[in-house]
Amino acid sequence: MIDFGLAPEQDALQQSARQFLAKECPPLLVRDCIPLDDGVPRGLYREMAALGWMGVLVPEAQGGLGLGAIELAVLCEELGRVAAPGPFLSTQLVIAALLRGGTAAQQRAWLPRLLAGEAFGALAYHEEGATHDAAGVQLRAARAGGGFVLSGEKPLVLDAPAADLLLVAARTRAGRGEDGVTLFAIERGHPGVHVKRHPCHDVTRRLGTVELRRARVGRDAVVGGEGRGGALLARLLDLACLGIAADSLGGAARTLEMALEYAKVREQFGRKIGSFQAIKHLLAEMVADVEPARSLVWHAAYTADRAVRERARAAAIAKAALSDVYSRTARRSVEIHGGIGFTWEFDLNLWFKRAHLGESLFGDPAWHRERLATIDGY
Amino acid sequence: MDLTDSPEDRAFRLKVRAWLKAHVPKRSEQDRSMESMDPRRIARAKAWQRTLYEAGYLAMGWPKEYGGQGADVMRQTIVNEEMVRARAPQIIGMMGIQMVGPTLITHGTEEQRRRYLPKILTAEEIWCQGYSEPGAGSDLASLKTRADLVGDHFVVNGQKIWTSNAQFADWMFCLVRTDPHAPKHRGISYLLIDMKSPGITVRPLVQMTGDPGFNEVFFEDVKVPRENLVGHLNDGWTVANATLFHERNMLSSTTRTQMLFDGLVRRARKTQRNGKPATADPVVRQRLAELAIQVETRRLEAYRQLTETLRGHPAGIAASVNKLTTCELNHQIGRAALEILGPRGWLQKSDPDAPDGGLWPIDFMFALGLIIGGGTAQVQKNIIAERGLGLPKEPRPA
Numbered sequence: 001m002i003d004f005g006l007a008p009e010q011d012a013l014q015q016s017a018r019q020f021l022a023k024e025c026p027p028l029l030v031r032d033c034i035p036l037d038d039g040v041p042r043g044l045y046r047e048m049a050a051l052g053w054m055g056v057l058v059p060e061a062q063g064g065l066g067l068g069a070i071e072l073a074v075l076c077e078e079l080g081r082v083a084a085p086g087p088f089l090s091t092q093l094v095i096a097a098l099l100r101g102g103t104a105a106q107q108r109a110w111l112p113r114l115l116a117g118e119a120f121g122a123l124a125y126h127e128e129g130a131t132h133d134a135a136g137v138q139l140r141a142a143r144a145g146g147g148f149v150l151s152g153e154k155p156l157v158l159d160a161p162a163a164d165l166l167l168v169a170a171r172t173r174a175g176r177g178e179d180g181v182t183l184f185a186i187e188r189g190h191p192g193v194h195v196k197r198h199p200c201h202d203v204t205r206r207l208g209t210v211e212l213r214r215a216r217v218g219r220d221a222v223v224g225g226e227g228r229g230g231a232l233l234a235r236l237l238d239l240a241c242l243g244i245a246a247d248s249l250g251g252a253a254r255t256l257e258m259a260l261e262y263a264k265v266r267e268q269f270g271r272k273i274g275s276f277q278a279i280k281h282l283l284a285e286m287v288a289d290v291e292p293a294r295s296l297v298w299h300a301a302y303t304a305d306r307a308v309r310e311r312a313r314a315a316a317i318a319k320a321a322l323s324d325v326y327s328r329t330a331r332r333s334v335e336i337h338g339g340i341g342f343t344w345e346f347d348l349n350l351w352f353k354r355a356h357l358g359e360s361l362f363g364d365p366a367w368h369r370e371r372l373a374t375i376d377g378y
Numbered sequence: 379m380d381l382t383d384s385p386e387d388r389a390f391r392l393k394v395r396a397w398l399k400a401h402v403p404k405r406s407e408q409d410r411s412m413e414s415m416d417p418r419r420i421a422r423a424k425a426w427q428r429t430l431y432e433a434g435y436l437a438m439g440w441p442k443e444y445g446g447q448g449a450d451v452m453r454q455t456i457v458n459e460e461m462v463r464a465r466a467p468q469i470i471g472m473m474g475i476q477m478v479g480p481t482l483i484t485h486g487t488e489e490q491r492r493r494y495l496p497k498i499l500t501a502e503e504i505w506c507q508g509y510s511e512p513g514a515g516s517d518l519a520s521l522k523t524r525a526d527l528v529g530d531h532f533v534v535n536g537q538k539i540w541t542s543n544a545q546f547a548d549w550m551f552c553l554v555r556t557d558p559h560a561p562k563h564r565g566i567s568y569l570l571i572d573m574k575s576p577g578i579t580v581r582p583l584v585q586m587t588g589d590p591g592f593n594e595v596f597f598e599d600v601k602v603p604r605e606n607l608v609g610h611l612n613d614g615w616t617v618a619n620a621t622l623f624h625e626r627n628m629l630s631s632t633t634r635t636q637m638l639f640d641g642l643v644r645r646a647r648k649t650q651r652n653g654k655p656a657t658a659d660p661v662v663r664q665r666l667a668e669l670a671i672q673v674e675t676r677r678l679e680a681y682r683q684l685t686e687t688l689r690g691h692p693a694g695i696a697a698s699v700n701k702l703t704t705c706e707l708n709h710q711i712g713r714a715a716l717e718i719l720g721p722r723g724w725l726q727k728s729d730p731d732a733p734d735g736g737l738w739p740i741d742f743m744f745a746l747g748l749i750i751g752g753g754t755a756q757v758q759k760n761i762i763a764e765r766g767l768g769l770p771k772e773p774r775p776a
């Protein structure tokens with residue numbers, strides 16, 4: 001029986017998240033975070049943790065909500081709708097890694113703090129000029145004594161400035177594919193590990209370059225098995241694509257609503273501008289672009305939980321499509337707003353820049369289209 | 379969320395698949411393009427529709443008493459998906475099955491349903507749509523073809539245009555003006571007209587494709603029995619809107635889009651470009667993937683809208699979004715194929731060197747026709763913006 005829609009409790013989660021964030025994460029709060037180095041609205045994250053959001057994927061026995069990718073997507077969509085600052089998605093990726101590949105000791109050490117919204121994570125996988133997959137991981141982790149020594153750089157890691165726990169992908173065996181890739185859980189302040197913050201136009205997010213200078217870690221830092229982290233990384237990247245896609249859906253819907261509201265009140269030539277077909281048709285195209293894209297986000301979430309063989313394809317599709325849709329919609333929204341849309345003071349620019357940075361994170365649309373072409377065997 | 383077949387649906391799917399494998403005509407006997415007068419082709423298309431009907435795979439959602447299966451939308455979806463998989467030919471009586479049939483089920487009398495529905499299914503009677511006129515395109519309600527009630531007959535005078543299939547259709551569902559003094563939307567009625575009636579002249583118009591696909595239809599004192607009125611006198615606009623809704627859905631069939639796209643991928647694999655297979659070219663790969671994403675969007679949107687229907691939620695503006703996006707997508711799929719093929723793609727069907735039987739330029743151009751027909755893309759955008767988003771209507775000229 002085909003049932004392709006949110007279940008009543010998923011819909012309720014979405015409605016309550018929307019109400020909560022409208023109240024607790026207004027544009028004023030987003031702007032308050034601009035001067036913060038780590039960009040984390042601590043109070044908001046404590047409340048989100050109290051609602052259980054940080055543990056959405058974590059089994060109830062381990063203190064989480066015991067829900068799945070659909071609920072995660074719902075939360076990311078609502079956070080995207082308000083352009084929420086902070087490392088929600090990155091922390092979810094690290095939690096997912098610990099759940100699937102973490103040792104009991106790693107889970108005990110980190111899950112309670114991550115779930116409480118007191119500690120955050122970031123996934124450091126990508127390297128300068130490399131592909132956005134396990135094959136692109138070339139940073140060396142050489143065996144030394146009972147552990148490893150990591151040297152190299154992970155540039156522009158999402159949420160690294162806020163991360164208490166970095167999940168670093170490195171190569172413990174030479175090679176080009178997934179094989180030989182190992183994930184390491186490394187705490188902030190670990191000797192030889194430095195995070196350099198980069199000011200970014202998207203003020204709702206933080207990027208940091210993770211520099212590893214002969215950083216020594218023990219075997220107990222390995223997540224998911226030595227040399228066997230590639231498959232786990234692929235899974236995390238698909239989850240990241242879902243998260244950004246859902247965030248983009250929420251942001252695109254919000255920028256569309258802003259344009260629509262404006263078109264209904266703004267008058268020129270003695271008429272509401274929304275009565276001109278030039279504006280009307282633009283808005284219709286935006287709706288025809290954004291609304292159907294919801295199905296792609298839902299499908300990527302559904303496959304992550306229920307149809308694993310289709311997961312990578314659905315994630316690539318969702319990331320490619322929603323990145324394009326969000327950037328296009330934000331741009332059109334700015335145009336409909338005219339001069340005011342181009343100002344710093346008017347909030348729309350927060351979403352516009354978030355759209356474009358999101359487009360480039362975890363692989364841009366062209367990368368994911370190429371992935372899709374390969375998966376479909378062209 | 380659940381996209382898996384139940385065991386019963388799975389069994390049904392396998393049954394349909396086996397049946398199609400045994401019955402779908404060989405490729406050489408098929409023609410993707412419906413727009414042709416060739417009587418042998420029409421006879422073959424009617425035979426295929428009848429075979430489908432007799433097997434119980436046509437108009438599955440119609441009530442059993444009118445020849446349908448009373449099947450749920452899930453079963454209809456399975457049949458549609460399996461038709462794509464089997465590359466089954468198109469159905470010639472689509473305007474009857476998807477447009478006038480559902481309209482009669484909701485707005486017709488019992489006598490009308492019993493008289494017309496069975497023959498729609500068996501392809502014994504093919505229908506065409508008499509809506510557009512030379513002066514009434516996007517502004518359909520300004521139509522002028524008149525029907526005057528004289529005793530127990532209407533007498534119809536006027537002209538319709540862009541009437542697809544009129545050259546071989548047996549019946550027309552037609553909008554006529556029955557009250558010239560009422561405001562334009564309120565003086566229209568919906569009539570069923572026998573195309574063999576004296577006074578009807580059909581003049582083929584050759585389409586851009588070179589095929590005589592649509593027509594002008596002239597009415598000169600054509601007598602139509604009063605019982606051929608559907609709905610109330612002067613209330614035809616309500617009935618017509620029901621049909622237009624069905625038309626938007628018909629034109630946005632995801633089945634056809636999926637088949638076109640599958641054909642594009644097959645074609646790209648077989649075609650050498652700049653010394654290597656087209657599918658090895660990064661630009662072509664990007665293009666195919668972008669189209670694949672849009673095809674996937676249409677497929678999943680159909681599931682989402684199906685779910686909304688099953689949950690009893692109104693469809694809203696989905697039909698207009700579907701029509702707008704699907705027709706454009708079909709056109710873009712054709713365009714991609716033609717670009718991959720180069721000049722060879724533009725060879726006519728009659729040339730044995732034309733790839734895939736010369737159908738790519740036909741499909742490409744035909745899709746452009748459908749961006750215009752059934753309510754232009756611009757009209758759909760007005761509907762989305764005004765009915766869907768609540769934006770103010772265009773001010774009327776003073």
